[in-house]
Amino acid sequence: MNIEAVLLWIRGPGLGLALGIFLFGMAIKLLEIFLLGRKKNLAAVRSSGVAAGFRTILSRSLPPDGNILRRPRFTFIFGYAFHIGLFVVMFFLAPHIEVSHALLGLSWPALPTPVVDVFTIISIIAMMALLWHRLTSPLLKYLTTPQDYLVWALTFAPLLSGYMAYHHLLLPYTWLLSIHIGSVELLLILFPFTKLTHAFTLFIARWYTGMMAGQKGVQS
């Protein structure tokens, strides 16, 4: 078994397996949430709350009153830096768009690679800062479970290996590409069964909160 064969497996059957498990797990997770339903609202509603739900998704993503100082500064700044960076890298690197094109038939313009590169570095630095914060803050340390370290590593591995693959660092490209795609597959497989599902549930939770708030009160 040489690395060329490993890469072939990872790009083919391995990817199929990972995608299958990911969709399997996410379908369970989301259906469980949706089928559970909400408590019946007996009061007359002010509005349907649908628009308010979407507003809340947006407003909760912005600093309260435009002042980031009102949130824990460190987590806020690095948390945002990491998530924005990850978003750009995932969706605007040309080879990643090719994956979407092959799987879903969807494609969109890519960003120039040096721009994506900058976001990758931002993400990597932010993730390391967040880990350091987690390890040094007594409060965070108290709240941290082993799963938090696992999901950190699962997210960090594709970022770092992708960066190394692009810049041909340390190992031959064939190796780095195998590690990179393999680490993404591991992320996909464990995604539905860990806190990583927050990437989906976050929006559902915010929408519900906003919807309920929108239904309450008297129509003016």
Place this chain on the structure above:
Amino acid sequence: MSHPTLPAIEVPPWETGNVQPLLHEIGHALRELLNNNKETCIDLHALPMAPGEEARLVEALGKGEISVQLRALGKSRIDETKYPGVWLITHFNANEEVVGKFIEITRIPDLIKSQREDIAAGLLNLEDELHEE
């Protein structure tokens, strides 16, 4: 699938940046030849060169006083550059394709000197000629 195209970025011609260091290496070898009589040979094909870089190197070395053309297994050009002691040697095969390109730092490339075996063979031929007369 058509995309809104990104603004074009001008890509400057690819460069390895090998020309300048190579000239320094030649200078160093020339000093060695002058002080210690040490000869050096550099294989230009062993170095990555971008299109145009080899031409710029050749241009930088210029033309000197001697040009020799060898006819053995295809042609070869042996030129002294404008820096005495620095020779540019290009070997061609019978198809006029370059099969080797070297820079030799020497008083005279060995290839120019008549070779012992060839002299011996030539002498035999000459004696044959004389014998026949």
Place this chain on the structure above:
Amino acid sequence: MKNDPSLLEVLRQQGVSRRGFLKFCAATASLMALPPGMAPVIAKALEQAHRPSVIWLSFQECTGCTESLTRSHAPTIEGLIFDAISLDYHHTLQAASGSAAEEARMAAMKANKGEYLLVVDGSIPTADPGYSTIAGISNLEMLREVAADAAAIIAVGTCAAFGGLPHAKPNPTGAVAVSDIITDKPIINVSGCPPIPVVITGVLAHFLTFGTLPKLDHLGRPLAFYGNNIHDRCYRRPFYERGQFAESFDDEGAKKGWCLYKLGCKGPVTYNACATTKWNNGTSFPIESGHGCLGCSEPNFWDLGGFYNALSEPSVNTGNAAAFGLVAGAAVGAASGIMARKEKDNTSHAHQKVTVNDLKRGESQ
């Protein structure tokens, strides 16, 4: 064989002077990617070298490798190296045919026992020996027989080195590489479809000069030629760096010579000398002609997921696995969700309201 003329004598007979020989040695050193200081060493070794016997076996192949090697239009340095060996068996090139050809092979094997070089092109079928036979002998049998007393084996072309086209899915003939069958001999893989001619002759020259095989990579390929990545040596690399890709073979990007990654170029995972040595007398190489690299010197290059699909795309259709996962997940999720809902309803039915009287009763006790 002791009475064979040395390589130097062969060259002399062809009217090559000492100067020519020295030039030949310098070019050979360059060809083998050796330092120029090695030229005198090569000269000395070649002066004494005797023509090695070479037996060339062609199995499941297209003769493209032989074509590649013999495509020179006039005598070249490579041609001379080829002249310097004694090609005792090659069923495409030799004049003899039928039993005379087989006799020549047996005679060469006997006379040069343990010293001859075996060159193989083409893969070996294992599903049914009838897929490919020579003189009624199966490829597998002939390879084992000739390899037994060979000094070393050169597997020329991707078919012999890694299985190549016959090995591609679904591999009906059960084709395998030479190294899958012969494990006790030094094997050097000169992969490519076809390999660059100078690589074949470079390896022969190395063997002639040093009597050993050159340094190999993890796939058994000579590092001097397969040490470089096509993508690393590609002149279109700056376009990749800047994210400028041709989207089709006739768009603006293609005309401007942008990177061919999206059009399926496999350069990033391909190791070969194309970008530096080039093809057709040094004219160009595929990327320079506007087509992505197929990765022909790599194992399983036919199955890398389509010649025109980007390297980052899946190499097989993952739709079935994804659909299966989604449907199975939906089924399990629905069942689990309905059960949870039932439990919720049951709990709310079993729920008993606390009245004011209940509370008062509690107080009075």
